[in-house]
Amino acid sequence: MTTRVLVAKVGLDGHDRGINVIARSLRDAGMEVVYTGLFQTPESVARTAVDEDVDVVGLSILSGAHLTLVPLVIDALRGLDAAIPVVVGGIIPQEDVATLRDAGVAATFGPGASMDDIVATIEAMSGAH
């Protein structure tokens, strides 16, 4: 079955170079990708993830607000009883990785992460899901 991924920008961060490149890489790897567009709320991301029946949610945050916004997305998904794994890419300092993992994030990708790793990680996750 084809892996379906929602890639999302949450909050006020308009930097979309990364998410555009990731979306295209995932599509090139044969996945179906839904991109929310910019400036989404945690609730709208969760709602779209459920409505689109995706296997994985990928959040892209470069503003540094990940510790505030990511847990809100996870809460919103739980509120909809959706057990969809969430991965986060962006400027995530090492010291924040554990905090995000504790909040329920399945994987994080920092600056310079390899596209092949991202694709492989998401592929593996959708199989497990």
Next chain:
Amino acid sequence: MDHRSSRMKWQEAYEGTLAGATHATTQSGAPIEPVYGPDDGEFPGLFPYTRGIHPAMYRSKLWTMRMFAGFGTAPETNRRFHEIIDAGGTGISTAYDMPTLLGIDSDDVRALGEVGRCGVALDTIDDVADLYAGIDLGDITTSMTINAPAAVVFAMFVANAEDHGVDRARLGGTLQNDILKEYQAQHEYVFAPRPSLRLVRDTVVFATREMPRWHPLSVSGYHIREAGSTAAQEVAFTLANGFAYVELARHAGLAIDSYAPKMSFFFNAHIDFFEEVAKYRCARRLWATWMRDFYGARDERSWQLRFHAQTAGVSLTAQQPDNNHARTAVEALAAVLGGAQSLHTNAFDEAWSLPSADAARVALRTQQVIAFETNVTQVADPLGGSWFVESLTDQLQRDAGQLLEELMELGHGSMLEGCLAAIDNGWFEAHITDAAYAHQRAVQAGERLIVGVNSFVDDSPAPAPANQMSGDGDARQVERLAKVRRERDSDAVARTLLELRDAALDPEVNLMSSLMAASRARATVGEMMTTLAEVFGRYQVGAR
């Protein structure tokens, strides 16, 4: 017909500059001429300005070392400004946080987690007063990197300066105010393109008539390049936007030579050294040629492309961050050899977070080393005449020129309409994303090497970012704002906002005086932007 050789014309112009009688030598004592080249070739200070806009370039005036700063609350950023000035910075430049850039107040739920994080939080004129406290705004020039709410923040700035006794005519500086590239690359827009352009028009008309030292537009390719464009796309899209604003001001009834000399540009200084130098040279040549021959400008200052450069944020690596010093130095040198009027150098720690004060100081010192130790400032366009650089300049000119023609065709002879159509149909973003993706694939395949990322990788752990955020910036700004809301005259706020709304309903009215009145009544950025949104609507791009 002027039959003098180019060199004679240049010589005459050169002798009229402050550099006229200067002599320069190399470190070892050999004489250095102010410019080199054949007598009938191109010269700096002469059309089409490929070799620079001034006949003496840095011999007559160094570039402005303008360091971009902003974080936390206004008093915190004000302290950083004073540190920059004390360290020899010759201009200041304000970075705003994301809520401010999107016209959202610090106490709005949408601002959660973002207040004071990527720049300074600014809600009311009181924040503006604290931001510039102790800085003589009639002396040091200020730059404001803001776009969607540019008119609002500019109105607050002018009103604050006047309330502190500095007449608007004495204010010198730059408002970025380049909304078109927001739809193309940076995505900090609020209203749709056309009502946003009305705000650009109002600020340009206001500054052109009342603020002779002010640059109301900084047409910015920086963000286009950071979003992933090629060098040719950076030049083409930026100049296209510049021409669009020229047409906008013309529609507003301004004579081209009254405002074009006040337009400025902002380019990236990326890592491909010679391509960057060629990029600035070709941008100057294209701008001069189009302004004279297509738009009919007669004042030579309208032909001269003045630009600020910033080293490339995307070239900085989070891995082995100390290597970023070398990248920034090389990029800054490209901007200088390319003839920049103003320069910001990134700090080595910025791949992780806003720069620490120490890192920002080293970045400024990097410029000072180039300016005062290397001797590169003695010769205008020292790479001019290099077969490689001249050939690259011509190549970029052809590539960018072709994109400009394509946009002009899309607009049926209007660059303004061409840009708007290409925003609507996603043309800009498609071009930029294609280029970004091609770059990333090349990195992935190891065809393009990045030291510390896909080559020369070592096991040294990535250092923790030197985060200078004090952690409770959100709460302190929300408290500052709550105090203003408590103490201001709410009737005056309501009245001035209503006047602003009425003014916005008439597209012929210039909104600057209404915005200044609301600023003085202590209306917030968010309140003014919400009032305008009631008339203009909000721009939304859906899922895809």
